[in-house]
Amino acid sequence: SGTQTAALIFADNAAIASQTVTLSGSGAGAPQAGTSGNLTFSGQLLHTSSSSQTVTLTDSGTANLIVSTATVGGANPGDFSKSADTCTGATLQPNGTCTVMIIFTPSATGTRNAMLTFSDNGQGPNGSSQSVNLMGTGTEPVAGVSPSSLMFTNQFFGTTSGSQQITLNNTNGTATLTISNIVASANFGQTNNCNGSVGAGSFCTINVTFTPEATGTLTGTLTITDNTDAVSGSMQTVGLSGTGTAPIASPTPSSLSFNNQNLGTTSGVTQVTLNNIGTATLTVSNIGTSGNFGQTNNCNGSVAAGSFCTINVTFTPQAVGSLSGTLTITDNSNAVPGSMQMVGLSGTGVGPLVNLSVNSLTFLPQPLGLAGSQTVTLTNTGNATLNISGITISGYFAQTNTCGMALNATANCKITVTFKTRALGVNTGTLTISDNAGGSPQTVALSGTGVVFTTGPQPPEVQPPPANPQPGH
Numbered sequence: 001s002g003t004q005t006a007a008l009i010f011a012d013n014a015a016i017a018s019q020t021v022t023l024s025g026s027g028a029g030a031p032q033a034g035t036s037g038n039l040t041f042s043g044q045l046l047h048t049s050s051s052s053q054t055v056t057l058t059d060s061g062t063a064n065l066i067v068s069t070a071t072v073g074g075a076n077p078g079d080f081s082k083s084a085d086t087c088t089g090a091t092l093q094p095n096g097t098c099t100v101m102i103i104f105t106p107s108a109t110g111t112r113n114a115m116l117t118f119s120d121n122g123q124g125p126n127g128s129s130q131s132v133n134l135m136g137t138g139t140e141p142v143a144g145v146s147p148s149s150l151m152f153t154n155q156f157f158g159t160t161s162g163s164q165q166i167t168l169n170n171t172n173g174t175a176t177l178t179i180s181n182i183v184a185s186a187n188f189g190q191t192n193n194c195n196g197s198v199g200a201g202s203f204c205t206i207n208v209t210f211t212p213e214a215t216g217t218l219t220g221t222l223t224i225t226d227n228t229d230a231v232s233g234s235m236q237t238v239g240l241s242g243t244g245t246a247p248i249a250s251p252t253p254s255s256l257s258f259n260n261q262n263l264g265t266t267s268g269v270t271q272v273t274l275n276n277i278g279t280a281t282l283t284v285s286n287i288g289t290s291g292n293f294g295q296t297n298n299c300n301g302s303v304a305a306g307s308f309c310t311i312n313v314t315f316t317p318q319a320v321g322s323l324s325g326t327l328t329i330t331d332n333s334n335a336v337p338g339s340m341q342m343v344g345l346s347g348t349g350v351g352p353l354v355n356l357s358v359n360s361l362t363f364l365p366q367p368l369g370l371a372g373s374q375t376v377t378l379t380n381t382g383n384a385t386l387n388i389s390g391i392t393i394s395g396y397f398a399q400t401n402t403c404g405m406a407l408n409a410t411a412n413c414k415i416t417v418t419f420k421t422r423a424l425g426v427n428t429g430t431l432t433i434s435d436n437a438g439g440s441p442q443t444v445a446l447s448g449t450g451v452v453f454t455t456g457p458q459p460p461e462v463q464p465p466p467a468n469p470q471p472g473h
Helices: none
Strands: 002-011 018-027 033-035 039-045 053-059 065-073 080-085 097-104 110-124 127-139 144-146 149-151 164-169 177-184 188-192 203-210 216-226 234-245 249-252 255-262 270-276 282-289 293-297 308-315 321-331 339-350 354-356 360-362 371-380 386-393 397-401 412-420 425-435 442-451
Touching (some): 033 110, 053 065, 097 127, 203 234, 249 321, 249 339, 255 308, 308 339, 354 425
Parallel strands (some): 149 234
Antiparallel strands (some): 002 018, 053 097, 110 127, 144 164, 164 203, 177 216, 216 234, 282 321, 321 339, 354 371, 371 412, 425 442
16 A cells, blocks of 8 residues: 555667656555454353353454454354354454454254354455354263162151162263252151262262151152253152151050949959050050059060050059049150050049047146046048047046947047146146047047146145056046
């Protein structure tokens, strides 16, 4: 470009041997296109788009470069696309540039190729067509699980088994396997070291446990949600199964009733059978009775599945009338520690029962030689005749009574206690009733104080009575 000069010279036989014509002209220049070079994309997950890379077209000539098109073609044109294009239809001044942004979205794994071609008015070495090679590699994760199913042996209801292991591998994949979720269905649990992804050619482990919440055969599924085959939300499943077991306590009968039993005596044995109709050993932590009942058993702390033990219950009434209680068996029935099975107990206690109106008598200070009396009421509150074998009294006390040798049920009698002062100071004694009632003999504590009557000379103190005075009548 620019001004160019030359000369046209004629050589001939004229007088002047040569003639010269001066030549000059101005070169207007020519466009020349150049590109920034080929593009290579690193491994890209199948069906996902890469970050964009840029191709730059430059007018390195001396005239305007007119670009008509920038098109993608070649072997795999569908895997490469323009995300931006400032070249198509552009006119570039000398040293001017335009750009095309290319992204790679592989539709298959392995090497993928295409070509970006510019059509323009360039006059350089490549003429009016410039091409840029495009290359990328498509990758995908491929999830594999082994084994494809797990089976657990009998497991006690509500308890957790040891773990079994599942391997999640990506050994056939060429991209990282991304894990969005790992979950086990009801009755099963899992822990894992996958940390959300598994690299190409690598693996992780999933530990599965079984915690039955019911008895019998239970099934479930371990579900792994990932992007295998580059499909987001892809699911791998492993079948899970196990058998839940539990003891089930069933005492028979559900209640016991005893016949009339004399107060304070023990009945014969009535038996309760503790059956384990479950599928696991029944652990018995305690067997106890309440009220007026007792028990012995041969359960020895446990009852095997499908077996039984026996509990011998007795009745020892400590009161008259209808009495009730409970046989309580504490165990792990239905796999619930502290579970209680209860058998209702009832019986009737028969016999006399002594009720005294007072437990002690205290007499007011009494002058020597004088006597005072108080009354004790004895009532048979039982439901059988009270046989009285003796009523005795000790100390400076005497008694008379209306009780006789027997007192019918609900009847009462009077015992009159007399205190005749024979010594100064506190005098004590005991009223004793011997009979066929529980707790015999019954006693009433007696006390009284002897005092002088006048302020004159005191009479001589009377010696205390012998240790075992003759009882009053």
